[in-house]
Amino acid sequence: MRKISIFIILFLALNFPAQSLFEIQKLESLCKVWGFLKYYHPNVSKGTFNWDEQLFQKIDELEKVNNKQQLNELYSNWIESLGAVNKCKDCLKKENKVYFLKNFDLSWINNQTYFENNISKKLQHIQNNRNIHENHYFGKDGRKVFFRNENSYGSKFISKKIGLLELFRYWNYIEYFFPYKYKTDQNWNDVLTEMIPKFLNINSDKNYHLTLAELVAKTDDSHAYLFSPLISLNQYGKRKVPIEYSYAEGKLVITKILSTKFNEENPLKVGDVIYDVNSLTIPQKINAFGKYIPASNTWGKIKKVKNLFLFSNNDSINLKLERDGQNLALKVKTYLSKDIISEKPIAPEKWKFIDSENKIGYVNMGVIEKEDLGEMYKNLQSAESIVFDLRNYPKKTIIPLSRILLPESTIYYEFNFPDTNYLSKFYSIKNHIGTKNLDYYKGNIVVLVDENTQSQAETTTMMLKQHPKAKIIGSNTSGANGDIISFRIAGLATCFTGIGAYYPNGQETQRIGIIPDIIIKPTIKGIKEGRDEVLERALEYLNTGL
Template identity: 50%
Template sequence: MLKNYFLGVAFLLFNCQFLFSQEQLSENQKLEQLCKVWGFLKYYHPQVAVGTFDWDAQLISKIQESENTNTKKEFNALLANWIDQLGEVKKCKTCKKNSDKKYFLKNFDLSWTDDKNIFSDDVINKLNYIEENRNQAENHYYFFDKKLEKIGIQNEKYTTDLYPTKELRLVELFRYWNLIEYFFPYKYQTDQKWSSVLPEMIPKFLNTNNQKDYALATFELLAKTDDSHVVLKSSDSTKYLFGTRKLPIEVVSAENKIVVSKVLDRKSGEEVALQTDDVILEINGETIPDLVNKYSKYISASNSWGKLRSIKNLVLWSNNPNINLKIERKGIVQNIDAKTYFINDIIKPQKADVEKWKFLDEEQKIGYINVGAVEINDVAGIFKNLKNTEAIIFDIRNYPKGTTQAFSFQLIPKITNYYSWMLPDLQYPGKYYEEKGYVGRKNANNYKGKVIALVNETTQSQAETLTMMLKQHPNCTVIGSNTAGANGNVVRLKMLNAETQYSGLGAFYPDGRETQRIGLVPNIEVKPTVKGILEKRDEVLEKALMLINEPLLLK
């Protein structure tokens, strides 16, 4: 009886192994696993990570070889032979040592290396062994910039072809997917699980028919990071999505509408249909919210207000000589056809001089600092002039010039933890660890008046860092709307032969709460209205002045 039992078990095991070996994998499945294995070996294998091989060429070779495999057994044999050919992986003496780092592991996931539905036991064992004995030397493909506390990408061979071959398109996709997989601190926060992005995007990169299709697939891939730091510094995003001609205007947004803030001069000098203060309700029959929804899949942003911030300017572009607009002008709704121009035919306005600081009242009790205009060397002098004020308003609806620490020395009475940064562990790709960020100094003579920060959706990255510093002042109030929700020094690389970037350093409140995608939440919410814009009022600044003059409202 017992003998029959063991024979039965052996028979079942044999059949399971036979069925596994004969089961087929789709082309998409093979490419998905090749991407993961290629990226894992690139960062983990001691021979690969130091640049021994032309790793892009290796991927192209394996893509082509995989096309000749039909079953799981054949595909796994390809992977096993590939790994064996990379050279010996010696036992790592330091890999298992306990670390005193406080790890952040929400992004870390190598569970796919144990997937028995895809990999043979042999391949699983090889991958696990490489993880346990991973590269500890300097990596050929990345380095850590200690000054900026961020990952730097190096020694990548970006294609310069705007419509490369199928294999090179996959190299571009696989490189980007793995960078986000291992070196994006906010991967766990994306709307779509990052592991599901890969099987979705592979056929889109494969089945492009021309340069435009490939560009649109790339825009869609970048947008899946849900990160407002992600931009592609190329005119292609405008050209392929919208056009090469533009309305000669600048706009601001409020209440899901956009308002013409300035009509730009044209070289032709001809009159235009639009006027300053026109409220644009529809563009070619679509409302502004409709346009945001329409183009959201191609525009990366941390949140809905970030999408609007970007798209409100992009929808001014078209390939047509005219755009049909529904506008409201002086209370009357009307339809007009507005002429578009090539960008070279629009005269770029000169930047107006802006005051770095000023008093807002005759008694000189309220100071105002335009943070985006202030240099580090200006800070001490500004506070010398403002030291006797009752309140200072910091306008951070702009981008600072590295002044966070300099301002903190004047404002904060002691060294203070203002951020928790999450840094990548270079010896264990995919893992992050916490490092506290500090501002201020021991300063009994710090500024003791009221501190008010004005913020909105343009308050991003370094501006959010400065705002967080101001929040450490014992008498600070933040007024406005949620900030951009994109903080942390950026990682730069190339896609479509143009520079792009993403947030490479995790930024959290000192107590661990998230800021990415949420932004810093103001103590008092004030959003501009169309009425306020038309009346040339700064409603956020007005609220700050009201609160300063009515102290009880600040409490």
């Protein structure tokens, strides 16, 4: 649930006494005005000004501002210095679009905590006569937005002003371009209020990266990440226990023991069930990672962090585990990745029959390519049923596959695109897929899904769902769907979802995922026995209809 602003204010007062509430409010208003002018003001959006330098100057000037009147004088003089904003007749034209407005909120312009009436009117005038032409700071490639012409100051902590710049940049990216801003747990305005004092208190490179990672995690978006070697090596560790494992029921089940260059004996065994790592349960480990790793939901968080559980910078890890009905406590040695011998994985089959009578076909969607689809269908079209395994990431096969499997063109998804003429507004388009096809596949289709089914895989699942005899089996998908916007913040690679994706009726999938028709998850017992319980449930359904 969204936090209430008053709790944020109390939190700040208790945890960041060095900054007065007014100091934080000044910077909060500056972030919003700076971002708004950057994208809306016709002169600023042309790249006429060095906009980073303008921010640095205003941060300095804010130090001399002691009251609301002085704050408004600063903004008034600033806006006047940017030049006249002429009437924009085209801004009044009504577009023939279906608008999605859950993200659109410029009500802060009229916030009397910050602004007197004359400033609110100046900002409203800019809004009504905004730039609707090319913008210096972003472009559009097909349906995707990309950011450009942003100065990089590197990934090292240089100064508080540059730290605030990176915060303000990122906050405004989400404010104007993130289609799921309205879905974040914490109101995005409250995120700004909370993060300003944290950025002001940064004093090292590591703290800088962790604070940036915390900011990115506030998007609650499984597409989002912040690639920081500093965090990876120092926060999570560069040594690990030489095993492979699967996650089930809040525990780790060991599936393989890996050899090392040192040929040392490993006290762990296949089938061991780990429930505690260095005095933290597995759910507690997930919560500890969660502050810095963005995800759409709990199962998305697990997907992202499950490979980190047994990393450390120490030469050993203390584990508690279950083995043959007994609880054991073991101190297990860790190794650098270069010292662990990993077996080369066997390339999986792209498709095959999985029953003795060749009535059920199976397609691994993570490996099959577009050019394979014709031969695959030639081999499997005689099958009574085909299982499409989407517990992976497909290779852009959705459109040609739809033309093979579906009987006709159908609406399978609604997409929300950013309106680049009125930022923070999005417009909706219903997407068709497939074509009129009398020779479509008339057997049963089963789609296997889980938390690894993300983005393109979720869209492909929804396409397959349009088949008249389709059934989705597994667990909720990732809940992160739509094209991504990739960029750098403080010199570090990052991204977030840039296009909203919904069911044809407008029902949400972000943060929820696609809910299967039949829900089944792997169990500890099944993993220990080497079974694929999701596939087994699919075969049970195909054999019994239940």
